[in-house]
Amino acid sequence: MVLSKKEDADIAEVLFSAESIRSRVTELGALISTDFSDGQPLTVVGVATGAFIFLADLVRAIDVPMEVDVIRAESYGQGTESSGQVRVSSNMKVQVEGRHVLLVEDILDTGRTLAALVGHMVVKGANSVSVCVLLDKEERRIIPLVLPPSGKQYTGFQCPDQFVVGYGLDFDEKYRSLSYVGVLRSELYSS
Numbered sequence: 799m800v801l802s803k804k805e806d807a808d809i810a811e812v813l814f815s816a817e818s819i820r821s822r823v824t825e826l827g828a829l830i831s832t833d834f835s836d837g838q839p840l841t842v843v844g845v846a847t848g849a850f851i852f853l854a855d856l857v858r859a860i861d862v863p864m865e866v867d868v869i870r871a872e873s874y875g876q877g878t879e880s881s882g883q884v885r886v887s888s889n890m891k892v893q894v895e896g897r898h899v900l901l902v903e904d905i906l907d908t909g910r911t912l913a914a915l916v917g918h919m920v921v922k923g924a925n926s927v928s929v930c931v932l933l934d935k936e937e938r939r940i941i942p943l944v945l946p947p948s949g950k951q952y953t954g955f956q957c958p959d960q961f962v963v964g965y966g967l968d969f970d971e972k973y974r975s976l977s978y979v980g981v982l983r984s985e986l987y988s989s
């Protein structure tokens with residue numbers, strides 16, 4: 799196991815260690831396994847790219863037969879923060895009609911991405927839509943997360959309003975492979 803990496807030097811503070819993430823993922827997997835034990839088909843859909851490590855760990859902690867896929871969503875006019883429109887830029891391969899869907903996302907921030915993806919799953923005919931996020935920056939919410947009836951929300955950790963990287967989360971596509979979540983040194987992005 800890699801204990802230190804070159805990218806560690808750019809991290810100001812570790813917020814969630816690999817060990818704390820591992821034990822929280824185990825807890826979430828147990829909760830989800832209980833909640834989805836009704837025998838109805840489950841499809842777990844990770845939001846690319848940021849959720850890829852969380853998705854990989856979470857599905858191995860869930861003991862329910864499932865299909866796994868990924869979806870990609872992008873904001874229009876990224877960087878402007880103004881339009882806030884989100885579109886599905888790469889769709890799933892599997893059909894979710896009549897199935898329980900569990901969306902897996904790295905971080906819930908303004909709420910726009912998950913609002914759009916929950917709506918997308920409803921349109922695709924999902925039987926229920928639930929959401930599991932590793933991190934929740936609650937104070938940043940603009941669009942409240944509203945789930946259809948019987949949808950459940952799972953959260954790994956509440957996250958302070960700081961830019962975080964690692965465990966799938968990136969800055970400029972870097973730092974995704976760190977096994978913990980940390981705060982990036984501000985001088986690296988506020989030039």
Ligand code: XMP
Binds near residue numbers: 903911962
């Ligand atoms: P919304 O605002 O739609 O955003 O809830 C969710 C997406 O915003 C990105 N995001 C971050 N990515 N560190 C990151 O690496 C952060 O601190 C952060 N905050 C938001 C992320 O892509 C997420 O899917």
Ligand code: MG
Binds near residue numbers: 845847848904905
């Ligand atoms: Mg993301």
